[in-house]
Amino acid sequence: MILVSGGAGFIGSNFVMDWLAKSNEPVLNLDKLTYAGNLQNLQSLEQDQRHIFVHGDIGDASLVASLLKRYRPRAVLHFAAESHVDRSILGPAAFIETNVNGTFTLLEAVRGYWSALPEDEREAFRFLHVSTDEVYGSLGPDDAPFSETTAYAPNSPYSASKAASDHLVRAYHHTYGLPTLTTNCSNNYGPFHFPEKLIPLVIANARAGKPLPVYGDGLQVRDWLYVSDHCSAIRRVLEQGRVGETYNVGGWNEMTNLSVVHALCDMLDQLDPKADGVSYRAQISYVADRPGHDRRYAIDARKIERELGWKPAETFESGIAKTVQWYLAHQDWVQHIQSGAYLEWVQQNYAQRSVEEQVL
Numbered sequence: 268m269i270l271v272s273g274g275a276g277f278i279g280s281n282f283v284m285d286w287l288a289k290s291n292e293p294v295l296n297l298d299k300l301t302y303a304g305n306l307q308n309l310q311s312l313e314q315d316q317r318h319i320f321v322h323g324d325i326g327d328a329s330l331v332a333s334l335l336k337r338y339r340p341r342a343v344l345h346f347a348a349e350s351h352v353d354r355s356i357l358g359p360a361a362f363i364e365t366n367v368n369g370t371f372t373l374l375e376a377v378r379g380y381w382s383a384l385p386e387d388e389r390e391a392f393r394f395l396h397v398s399t400d401e402v403y404g405s406l407g408p409d410d411a412p413f414s415e416t417t418a419y420a421p422n423s424p425y426s427a428s429k430a431a432s433d434h435l436v437r438a439y440h441h442t443y444g445l446p447t448l449t450t451n452c453s454n455n456y457g458p459f460h461f462p463e464k465l466i467p468l469v470i471a472n473a474r475a476g477k478p479l480p481v482y483g484d485g486l487q488v489r490d491w492l493y494v495s496d497h498c499s500a501i502r503r504v505l506e507q508g509r510v511g512e513t514y515n516v517g518g519w520n521e522m523t524n525l526s527v528v529h530a531l532c533d534m535l536d537q538l539d540p541k542a543d544g545v546s547y548r549a550q551i552s553y554v555a556d557r558p559g560h561d562r563r564y565a566i567d568a569r570k571i572e573r574e575l576g577w578k579p580a581e582t583f584e585s586g587i588a589k590t591v592q593w594y595l596a597h598q599d600w601v602q603h604i605q606s607g608a609y610l611e612w613v614q615q616n617y618a619q620r621s622v623e624e625q626v627l
């Protein structure tokens with residue numbers, strides 16, 4: 268079996284469902300169920316014996332060691348993290364705790380388990396670390412996209428904590444020979460995306476008649492990838508990646524935030540028009556920028572294509588259509604998430620951003 272950490276979050280839950288749809292190999296899913304972890308994401312697996320869920324922390328060394336001993340996974344796929352940049356600005360401690368200390372604890376437990384395996388199992392074992400393009404910092408408008416050799420230059424507490432975890436993974440390979448793989452992926456979107464992040468937030472706010480908050484001038488650029496493409500890239504790296512290597516994963520799909528918000532409004536205008544006929548674009552509202560906001564991310568995904576033959580299957584047009592349709596069909600999921608704790612966060616994050624102007 269494989270052990271997945273953070274498999275109740277956005278990408279982790281998509282990965283677990285995708286994995287079990289494509290193979291019969293069981294998944295041991297270790298998740299702390301923070302505000303971002305949601306067992307509702309995994310409802311379709313409720314009766315599926317191939318999915319074993321454990322409510323626990325990657326920072327709990329004895330729990331992780333006992334799970335490894337009991338279930339003997341052939342691979343550990345490490346998704347668990349605090350993942351939201353804005354939260355890392357308002358409260359960085361949890362990011363250091365899980366992303367740095369938690370990854371360290373997980374690596375130590377895995378090292379102990381792996382080093383005691385019989386030789387053939389030790390050789391076949393993999394630790395796959397799921398990381399982000401944000402570790403590379405911010406690009407200027409004419410800079411080449413991030414490659415695997417781009418120097419690390421993280422700018423937020425989130426990206427710094429992910430960079431630290433990447434370095435630990437690298438060191439465990441270099442020093443102890445742990446068979447690691449690292450993926451650095453660009454912005455994901457799709458089903459089960461928590462509505463604190465731009466795309467699901469805009470869909471939820473648009474439908475609720477609330478402002479669509481655009482930070483600063485809205486001309487920051489992100490490279491969007493549909494989540495199932497990220498899942499297929501991780502699977503490919505696990506199966507065929509060269510031990511000790513890192514692989515950048517991206518959609519070759521750079522867009523400004525404003526054009527993403529426009530695309531969402533236009534799609535909602537078509538699929539779920541407002542009764543008064545006014546476009547959702549009328550709800551766009553420019554608010555104070557994110558401190559230290561990275562201007563542009565873009566991924567050079569040629570290595571994973573050249574070495575492993577991976578390419579994204581979805582275009583932004585096909586992926587965003589599926590995403591909007593999914594959210595329209597799963598409003599109960601959004602409502603369930605928008606609990607007291609979530610509302611408190613929204614208040615804290617947006618109260619300090621003055622609404623600068625409203626545009627059509």
Ligand code: NAD
Pocket residue numbers: 272273274275276277278279297298299300301302303304305323324325326345346347348349350351365369397398399400429451452453454455456461
């Ligand atoms: P998410 O916030 O939706 O989910 C994180 C999951 O980890 C949650 O289920 C949470 O309960 C769990 N978790 C948090 N702390 C834990 C701990 N100490 N022990 C066990 N479980 C814990 O995040 P996501 O967007 O699904 O991201 C998953 C991974 O992919 C992260 O490592 C993130 O850095 C990386 N990543 C995300 C994106 C993106 O666009 N979302 C892009 C590239 C890389």
Ligand code: DAU
Pocket residue numbers: 350351352353398399400401452453454455463464465466468480481482483485487488489524557564
């Ligand atoms: O690049 C990969 C990263 O993408 C992942 O490592 C992170 O885990 C993931 O959260 C994401 O980070 P971003 O900060 O890019 O995602 P977010 O959805 O928070 O913001 C996307 C862009 O939209 C960013 O430029 C900030 C902007 N934004 C965001 C919110 C929430 C707004 O303009 N308004 C908003 O209300």
